[in-house]
Amino acid sequence: MIISIASGKGGTGKTLVATSLALSLKENTRVQLLDCDVEEPNDHIFLKPIISESQAVCIPTPKVDEAKCTYCGRCAEICAYHAIVVFPKTALVFAPLCHGCGACSYLCPEKAISEENREIGVVEWGHSDGIQFVQGRLNVGEAMAVPVIRAVKARTSHDGIAIIDVSPGTSCPVVESVKGSDFCLLVTEPTPFGLNDLALAVETVRMLKIPCGVVVNRAGVGDEKVEEYCRKEDIPILLTIPLDTSIAHLCSQGIPLVEGKPEWKDSFLRLFDAIGEMVNERDCSPKR
Amino acid sequence: MKEIVVLSGKGGTGKTSIVGSFAALAKDKVLADCDVDAADLHLLLQPVAREKQEFWSGQAAQIDSQKCIQCGLCQEMCRFEAIKDFKVDSVSCEGCGFCAHLCPVQAIALRENMAGHWFISDTRYGPLVHARLGIAQENSGKLVALVRQQARELAEKQGSSLIISDGPPGIGCPVISSLSGASLAVLVTEPTLSGIHDMERVLGVCRHFGVPAMACINKCDSNDYNTYQIVRYCHSQNVEVAAQIPFDNTVTEAMIQGLPVVEYRQNDVSRQINVLWETITGRLTN
Numbered sequence: 001m002i003i004s005i006a007s008g009k010g011g012t013g014k015t016l017v018a019t020s021l022a023l024s025l026k027e028n029t030r031v032q033l034l035d036c037d038v039e040e041p042n043d044h045i046f047l048k049p050i051i052s053e054s055q056a057v058c059i060p061t062p063k064v065d066e067a068k069c070t071y072c073g074r075c076a077e078i079c080a081y082h083a084i085v086v087f088p089k090t091a092l093v094f095a096p097l098c099h100g101c102g103a104c105s106y107l108c109p110e111k112a113i114s115e116e117n118r119e120i121g122v123v124e125w126g127h128s129d130g131i132q133f134v135q136g137r138l139n140v141g142e143a144m145a146v147p148v149i150r151a152v153k154a155r156t157s158h159d160g161i162a163i164i165d166v167s168p169g170t171s172c173p174v175v176e177s178v179k180g181s182d183f184c185l186l187v188t189e190p191t192p193f194g195l196n197d198l199a200l201a202v203e204t205v206r207m208l209k210i211p212c213g214v215v216v217n218r219a220g221v222g223d224e225k226v227e228e229y230c231r232k233e234d235i236p237i238l239l240t241i242p243l244d245t246s247i248a249h250l251c252s253q254g255i256p257l258v259e260g261k262p263e264w265k266d267s268f269l270r271l272f273d274a275i276g277e278m279v280n281e282r283d284c285s286p287k288r
Numbered sequence: 289m290k291e292i293v294v295l296s297g298k299g300g301t302g303k304t305s306i307v308g309s310f311a312a313l314a315k316d317k318v319l320a321d322c323d324v325d326a327a328d329l330h331l332l333l334q335p336v337a338r339e340k341q342e343f344w345s346g347q348a349a350q351i352d353s354q355k356c357i358q359c360g361l362c363q364e365m366c367r368f369e370a371i372k373d374f375k376v377d378s379v380s381c382e383g384c385g386f387c388a389h390l391c392p393v394q395a396i397a398l399r400e401n402m403a404g405h406w407f408i409s410d411t412r413y414g415p416l417v418h419a420r421l422g423i424a425q426e427n428s429g430k431l432v433a434l435v436r437q438q439a440r441e442l443a444e445k446q447g448s449s450l451i452i453s454d455g456p457p458g459i460g461c462p463v464i465s466s467l468s469g470a471s472l473a474v475l476v477t478e479p480t481l482s483g484i485h486d487m488e489r490v491l492g493v494c495r496h497f498g499v500p501a502m503a504c505i506n507k508c509d510s511n512d513y514n515t516y517q518i519v520r521y522c523h524s525q526n527v528e529v530a531a532q533i534p535f536d537n538t539v540t541e542a543m544i545q546g547l548p549v550v551e552y553r554q555n556d557v558s559r560q561i562n563v564l565w566e567t568i569t570g571r572l573t574n
């Protein structure tokens with residue numbers, strides 16, 4: 001089963017939930033945690049994994065052989081991202097804009113373009129005390145997170161439980177991370193910002209037709225609007241974590257909640273059971 | 289024209305609350321919300337839209353099944369695995385157009401995607417340029433660039449010399465788009481291990497694009513040791529820590545009232561934000 005953990009926005013406690021859920025489950029099941037927040041991966045701070053292997057994430061980028069090029073300009077015309085500019089006597093490739101689609105090298109009439117791999121990030125894996133761990137890291141200055149996310153997800157183990165920590169927002173990296181999950185857990189706070197971001201996240205998972213549930217973090221900090229919204233939209237609130245300075249203090253030190261406060265383990269196991277029921281119900285219900 | 293961008297590496301550090309307060313403190317400016325993915329600034333500023341425009345961006349391929357002879361070339365060559373059974377999955381399609389060039393019977397057309405909206409609005413603190421990216425749309429970088437460009441034009445038109453932008457989270461394309469050519473980046477961080485880590489990465493992006501940075505530690509009293517680590521780190525990087533804001537629930541209370549903290553209450557939080565603002569203006573006029 002694949003459970004993704006998203007939030008519309010960062011800072012709501014997504015990492016807390018992802019790491020504590022993984023740690024609570026590891027005694028009874030095979031658990032894998034995949035950190036797909038490749039722009040700012042944080043799970044490693046909490047789990048302190050031993051990274052055993054890593055692999056560069058590359059995208060093929062064109063290289064023009066000026067000896068063959070006739071500067072016809074065809075490649076520049078084809079490239080949808082304006083990553084190639086052709087002047088009368090040079091053809092320039094702006095690598096950061098290139099998506100590596102391969103169109104230019106294939107369609108160049110002179111076969112003057114070859115491709116070279118360009119590293120945009122890295123995927124690393126290893127383990128942390130019984131949890132299989134995978135994370136991706138986008139290189140600073142690179143714009144394209146999606147290929148790195150794909151490389152992380154390519155290592156998803158389909159045996160046991162895979163937990164995916166998703167980046168904030170609702171755009172392409174989030175969709176790429178959440179796609180294919182059996183369930184999506186949305187972490188929010190009971191504030192107007194939290195509600196606004198939650199509603200966007202709900203729209204996203206609904207578009208992907210993935211069942212979802214909510215974790216309310218820092219309960220007590222704000223108002224009742226998140227609960228009202230969940231009731232109205234028929235989204236279950238599966239776990240509530242109170243506003244508690246001792247929890248905040250654990251998080252600030254990079255200590256997972258269930259490690260600092262083992263009494264929370266039961267709550268996470270119950271959360272998991274509730275998810276399991278919702279996923280099974282869906283699988284058993286007749287296809288519409 | 290000066291432009292300051294407030295960034296945090298990650299959301300939830302209180303960035304938007306701080307920008308909202310800047311809106312109240314700064315005179316004669318244009319505001320821009322560059323967090324087009326999950327914009328929150330409007331919740332504090334309650335803008336009234338003056339102009340609403342469509343944002344067309346990116347393309348997605350579409351196969352005309354009447355024309356398609358099912359040769360399979362497009363599916364074989366698409367590197368994003370966006371074509372299956374002679375249909376394009378628009379979520380996976382990167383809009384590169386390779387397939388359209390390849391198709392022997394011209395059965396593939398690229399159509400523009402309506403990816404969201406952008407607005408010019410009036411707020412009680414002056415004009416705000418903001419946007420709303422459609423769900424699951426890409427090219428938030430392009431929309432951020434558009435928001436900034438509109439903010440610039442507006443500032444020129446009304447003779448304002450300052451733009452304040454609420455930046456997007458992360459270090460990827462929207463952040464890069466919000467930073468290029470900005471005068472100053474204000475990095476809002478929290479004294480957590482993740483906060484330190486995120487700040488190092490976002491500072492890396494500022495350096496990469498040559499934008500000077502200044503830091504502000506929010507909720508500084510929630511972990512004194514980490515606050516000290518951030519101060520030390522900033523010192524070693526020659527980044528000024530312009531303010532240390534204590535944790536206080538009035539920030540959330542103000543948010544619920546839809547008011548910037550500096551207007552909601554006079555306390556340590558609002559005083560530190562004032563200090564931050566003065567330091568920023570000092571830096572900008574130098």
Ligand code: SF4
Pocket residue numbers: 064068069070071072073074075076086091107108109110111112113
């Ligand atoms: S299409 Fe080929 S020959 Fe023409 S300008 Fe590009 S690289 Fe040169």
Ligand code: SF4
Pocket residue numbers: 060061062078079080081082083084097098099100101102103104105384
């Ligand atoms: S590989 Fe695609 S994106 Fe890259 S330069 Fe060539 S046509 Fe443009």
Ligand code: SF4
Pocket residue numbers: 101348349365366367368369370371376380381382383384385386387388
């Ligand atoms: S436009 Fe590019 S990504 Fe989209 S289907 Fe065609 S080849 Fe694939």
Ligand code: SF4
Pocket residue numbers: 351355356357358359360361362363374390391392393394395396
């Ligand atoms: S290349 Fe054209 S004809 Fe061939 S399968 Fe694709 S759409 Fe159909």
